[in-house]
Amino acid sequence: MKIKNSYVKIIMWMVLGGIVGAIGGLAGRTIGIGKFKEVFINIFELIANNIIQIQIAVGTLSALVILVNYISAKKLMVKDDNDVDELSDKIELKQTIALTFCSINYILSFILFGIAIDGRNQFIIASVIVFVTVMVFSSFMEISIVNQIKKGDPMKKGDPAELDFQNQWIDSCDEAEKLITYQAAYKTFNIMKYLLLATMIIGMIAKAALNAGNTIIVMGGVLWLVMVLAYSYYGCKLQKNKINL
Numbered sequence: 001m002k003i004k005n006s007y008v009k010i011i012m013w014m015v016l017g018g019i020v021g022a023i024g025g026l027a028g029r030t031i032g033i034g035k036f037k038e039v040f041i042n043i044f045e046l047i048a049n050n051i052i053q054i055q056i057a058v059g060t061l062s063a064l065v066i067l068v069n070y071i072s073a074k075k076l077m078v079k080d081d082n083d084v085d086e087l088s089d090k091i092e093l094k095q096t097i098a099l100t101f102c103s104i105n106y107i108l109s110f111i112l113f114g115i116a117i118d119g120r121n122q123f124i125i126a127s128v129i130v131f132v133t134v135m136v137f138s139s140f141m142e143i144s145i146v147n148q149i150k151k152g153d154p155m156k157k158g159d160p161a162e163l164d165f166q167n168q169w170i171d172s173c174d175e176a177e178k179l180i181t182y183q184a185a186y187k188t189f190n191i192m193k194y195l196l197l198a199t200m201i202i203g204m205i206a207k208a209a210l211n212a213g214n215t216i217i218v219m220g221g222v223l224w225l226v227m228v229l230a231y232s233y234y235g236c237k238l239q240k241n242k243i244n245l
Helices: 006-031 033-049 051-077 084-116 124-152 165-172 175-210 215-241
Strands: none
Touching: 033 051, 051 084, 051 124, 084 124, 175 215
């Protein structure tokens, strides 16, 4: 039987959450929180002790993916093909993958460098060098890929080295590209709402079970709050200006 009353649905979700939490707590007591804590500590110790190798491996693999797709797109751009639309889609896919891995490389490098800043890391200088190298490489490749896209589509505008690049880029996109970007952004917004909620819940469990402190809870809450406020602000601004997307 399908429940139509929204209030009843909310209550049922709360009850379900309580049941899941109770089961999780019972499982923790039965298995032993200490074992979970020991597993996490061992994992972080393993990462910390091998951080320089992990930095090099992640940076190298990401760089290979970026270069392979960038070079493939470059070769396709000079290829003669009767099916122009299919060729254009292939080029766009390669460029999108390359740009995505530039961002992934940035994020993972920051995470790994944060872990590398540790007294147990005997190769801290090497970690700094790897981090800077990855940042420079990813930045240069991002500029090269954007220039490659602009070469294939002269209508595209913007310089990745400028602060207002994103605004210039989206303004130079056609209506179909803008619609794709807006829909992707909205779906990302919805995913992040649940992800940040999950982060806060995990932070609360970690605080109670592992004495992890309040950092995860506060950071998750602040990011969630900023995201909602930014979304509401720009939504009201666009509505006020009557911008037709």
